[in-house]
Amino acid sequence: MARAALSPDAVVDLGLRIVDEEGPEALTLSAVAGRAGVATPSLYKHVRNLAELRVLVSGRVMGELAEVASEAVLGRSGDEALRALMDGWRSYAARHPHRYSAMIQSPRPETAETGDRLVGIILAALRAYGLEGQAAIHAVRCLRAAMHGFALLEAAGAFQLAEDLDESYALLARMVVSGLRAAGER
Amino acid sequence: MARAALSPDAVVDLGLRIVDEEGPEALTLSAVAGRAGVATPSLYKHVRNLAELRVLVSGRVMGELAEVASEAVLGRSGDEALRALMDGWRSYAARHPHRYSAMIQSPRPETAETGDRLVGIILAALRAYGLEGQAAIHAVRCLRAAMHGFALLEAAGAFQLAEDLDESYALLARMVVSGLRAAGER
DNA sequence: CGTATTCGGCTAATAGTATTAGCCTTTGAG
DNA sequence: CTCAAAGGCTAATACTATTAGCCGAATACG
Secondary structure, X not given: OOOOOOOHHHHHHHHHHHHHXXXXXXXXXHHHHHHHOOOHHHHHHOOOOHHHHHHHHHHHHHHHHHHHHXXXXXXXXXXXXXXXXXXXXXXXXXXXXXXXXXXXXXOOHHHHHHHHHHHHHHHHHOHHHOOOOHHHHHHHHHHHHHHXXXXXXXXXXXXXXXXXXXXXXXXXXXXXXXHHHHHHOO | OOOOOOOHHHHHXXXXXXXXXXXXXXXXXXXXXXXXXXXXXXXXXXXXXXXXXXXXXXXXXXXXXXXHHHHHHOOOOHHHHHHHHXXXXXXXXXXXXXXXXXXXXXXXXXXXHHHHHHHHHHHHHOHHHOOOOHHHHHHHXXXXXXXXXXXXXXXXXXXXXXXXXXXXXXXHHHHHHHHHXXXXXX
């Protein structure tokens, strides 16, 4: 191997920094090259193209989120696990709003594994509710939709009124819990 | 006035067609110009720039969604109104997935009015639940997050498993209903 | 050691998009 | 009929992405 310098991971690191500081639209090869102190075409030695960089960045974010989510669920169960998962999810998004928005939701082969991991964690958080088979899938979808919708809207600044967002989120959590209880009892 | 030909509205129409057919990333001034049979710079006579076109397109979509939502809520109340609102919302997003994804959630002055209208409609759909003041705001936020999250994920094809999406959405609706009942009783 | 290979940078060139400036024709108002 | 302005056009500039091909340095190895 030649010089250490850049690497695909290092390029993704710089990409994440740009996303954090200037938003997902600012993630551009020339911006990354600028930060790396390198000419733009040099990046192609590490990354296939801009589209792939976006996917790699997105995959990294999904991985971080999965880490947070898994940490939250570990050692807890029932309502407590669910609350911890939801809080961890939201707080990650709030800590890194641009990063969160840079996550690609359309399925890609490159992030399929991490995506499955994330779904598995959500599923695990719901274990105590006694949902079997299909019911569990529906529940995961609803929970994911609720968390994702809230996180995105909050990250975008779409909730403009002064009311406390923590309280709004607490209500969302109560909705999910009561809905899951009802679903588990059928 | 000179020739009829183009107009800001016509430009937005073409933009919507492009969004529908090729996705929001394909919304480009040169693409619009191509469809309009006009040179790209000519569009600047009707629209300030690409950013403004995006906002105008987004505003149009929000307006359509508000139309659908208002239609759904009119003449209904309680669970029925809520179900109709949720179904209308999702079905709009399912009918026009790209369009739905092109909606800008970050608040812009140009779409503030339509956005407020939309929030007002959601609020109206919740009227029967007896939520007062802040509680109503929290409820609107949760409902919005749930609908938006589900719509976005479905539009992105993020729900990959075979389980029926209608059933998943029905569960989401039950979650919301039970959560609102609980919230209204406090 | 010395040398061949390859890694990882560079420059040059092409292509697509946004945007501005300034021209020119048609049209509608008077 | 005239003329001002609306609305189109071309030319030019500035990015950005991407490809091709060059070249030096580090590495592997005979």
